[in-house]
Amino acid sequence: MDFRLLGEIEVRSAGRPLDVGTPRQQVVLAALAVDARRPIAIEALIDRVWDHDPPANARPVLYAHLSRIRALLRQTAAPAGGTTARIERRHAGYVLEVDPERVDLHRFRRLVEQGTDRQPDEEARAAALAEALGLWRGEPLAGLSGAWAAQIRASCHRRRLEAVVRWAQTEFRLGRPAAVISAVPDLTAEYPLAEPLECVLIQALHAAGRSAEALDRYGAVRRRLAEELGADPGEELRTVYQTVLRGDPPQPGEAGAALRPVGRPGPFRSPAAASPPAVAHRRADPVSASGGASVGAPSGAGATDTSSSRRRVRTTRRRALLAVLVTVVLPAATGSAHILRRNEGEREKGEQAESERAESAGPRAPSAELARELFATAEAFDREGRAHDARATVMDAVRLWGELIRRDPDRNAPPLAPAVLRALGRAGVDFSVLRPMLLSWLGNPVHTPYPAISQAILSRGWRFTAPVFLDVVVWNYEHTPEATSPRDVADVRTDVLKAAVLENTRTRHGTRVTEFDQLLKP
Template identity: 55%
Template sequence: MFGEMELWSAGRSLEVGTPRQQAVLAALVVDARRPVAIETLIHRVWDHTPPANPRAVLYSHLSRIRRLLTQATSLADGTTAQIERRHAGYVLDVDPDLADLHRFRRLVEQGSDRQRGDDARAAELAEALRLWRGSPLAGLPGGWAAQVRDSWQQRRLDAVVQWAQIELRLGHPATVITTLPDLAAEYPLVEPFETLLMRALHATGRGAEALDRYSAVRQRLADELGTDPGPELRALHRAVLNGELPPPPRDSVAAARNVTPPPPRPQPRPAASTSASAPHRPDPEPVGGDESPAVPPDAGLLATDHTATLEPASAEKPRLLTTLSGRVTAVATHTPLTRAQLRLIPRRTVLAALVAVVLPAAIGSVHIFQRDKSDDSPSISPTIARAQALFAAAEEFDQEGRIKDAQAATVDAVRLYDELIKLNPDQNAPALVPALIKALDRAGVDFSVSAAVLRTWLANPVYTPYPAISQMLLLRGWRLKAPVYLDVIVSNYEHTRGITSPRHIADVRPDVLRAAVLEGSNTRYGTQVRDLQQLLEP
């Protein structure tokens, strides 16, 4: 999958066919041993321009791929690969580790496990990076292939940064100097590469070269982006000048970031479900774990039952609105309230005032960005601002140790977020993703990808399961003692037999999500915990 699509068996390279046939095979390989719906295959292969009879053309490609796999398995000794038709779609039944893409993922996950020794981690990350032979699915057309390329390019950058950090901690700067210059030339705007290379150069007594690299990257950023180096790189530059370089850091929370603007996201909507028959859609369970809800009935209007009436606030009643400056204002009295004053207001008053004007506006509002008459720049709508105010209130409560209040505010914020992305996901989701990421972080959900990739995933409720699963994680009110990677949780969820990739909160099964979190934690920390309650903060 890295570079051009290739199929090898018993040391022989087999012809994989036309680009369209390669795209069909790739669409099955990325979900090896998981069913892929026919509609999803058609979307991945043809985007929004399918042929006149796409199913017939797809069946023809599948037939030829089956013959190709039969030839491959006849050459291999005991290795099997076949395509099966199931009610939920087509499944490529093959060991995922036989695909370089999946092997790369596994090695990076093992190399990211901080419970393992640095020597083992460095070796696994280096093995993963050696698998890279070029951009994934090189030469394959379409928006889906481009999205796969973007995602895995970012995973590669993050893996390189982790590997270099570990090698520096192990005292191997020469190894970093051997590898990083070529990658820094390939990705000239990735500042963590320059930071690590400067560290390695300084550690080998080549401080002058380190200073030269800083000058070069500063000029490059100014010429191409009109900006200065980030604070970490600037601080390192000062340290090199002073000869007081701090020790190499532990694994950075912030991953490598390629600041090249990503390509526009595809617009067509694929089928909402990947199964032939619609699964049971349980209602989202309340906050607070398995035994009892943590949100009292009066925690806020959105936390009450569906029979509660939402009465629009009159002009005389004070309403709390968030302004772009982050302050809260009582609209009726025009009296500004600082954050310190907001802490003194009972939680129920804040949430009720915020939410009472939120849901009716959200349900009746379709146009989310409004243009100011005086200029052409988009301004954030009050509806989105109210959702952000709820997330901000939850963060305030959490900082004060008012955990139940924070959970109640989060529930209301998530439900409003759900209403907004149902109305217009392309516009509303990106505006609220930063607040969603903060809420997940407070819940103990970790991220093994860069912020840019994470924002792309969470802003795509139509194309990815990340928004739905993230919302359910927050609605459950779980607060993990030790963080678990979000992409691992999603992968575990989707690999569960008989499960359809969710696109809405109602599609997410809490029992499967609970098992996915448990598995993600056990895999990361080498434990064998069987009860999720043991992983949660009291």
């Protein structure tokens, strides 16, 4: 039996996926699997599942989830004639008794540690890191909401980024710059502000005799950092740049160089364990290995984007994402947060003044107005063809929307319904009822499932190749046997939602598609 947390929650027995139940039940299962073989106090389990705001009947509900998970584990163990995983009640709490190697998150951590050991065998280190990265199937704990799940995701992304950098540095030291040049540009599109990745890519280009491309790459990175953060490249990146300028032989840094990831990293396909690593092309704003400027950056060296509309989009995005970071993301994390200071210089005085005014006002409290700004920013990114940025910003907007309607649904849901409907339209979601009726349903999260199901669709970044009717999808979902009408995104079952969309596609378009992923745009 295998437990998969690096993507949507899965339990597989004999290679067959099992029904892991509702998102709430999946949180219980994930909370136990993350600490496999370690007891978790029932109070800690309740906090992980309900974010320190449990219902009055939290314990009975938790016991019911544990009972269903136990039954699932017993049923899957029966054909094999023995129990491979079980939940035990101990004095210190509940524990999932399973070999940690059967949990992909634990295997990932072990392989990363193996790849960072000071052992002399660089080949073994590179292979271990590639195998670790190959375990990823998407966003960790995908589809699960809450502060604990967000904290685990953030920790996983930090470890993953470190592993990618270490893998690239190890490949470079092994004299395989071509592998780095092949894989890293796609990875930098997913982590666009991680300078150590850019360092190894520039070094690899220089080592491969492509120094002009390496210099051009540095210029594109410098412009991107200035545009997105108002910051200059760090010391490590500047040192690599000077090395290329002088024509000195490249000196790969030691694995584990300090990372400076900023922003919200998105999921990406890691290098597979096979050689050389292959990374799925999911970039909407590609930065080519030849050093082309990132989308949204000036095309000429030192050029300035004087478009006021682009300035407004960038400034709105900075203000909105800063507020989301402070009001939604940081409460789910531990440790201190360091706010980067902008240093725009004299390059764009108008944009600098506007940014400084936004900063002086400080982080804004969560509000429907702020959520609308995020939705509008995502819409602007879509118009510019920046699909990756659009999806990431929509996910931030949906996260804030969910927080707002949990706090005050009557006040916050109705004004956001039009923005949500537009976001659904860009994702390929249509409707067959009157627009005012649909807006009324989207504005009522207490009595209808439309907000919860819409959050589930948008938060997963789904974009459909052919339009689907939201009202038909909801009808299909609610008429699925044993499925309850959800009022919270955590209660939306991914398997039921996918089946509801598939059925709608067959009904509306007469397709013979059998796999949900075939309906999604790449």
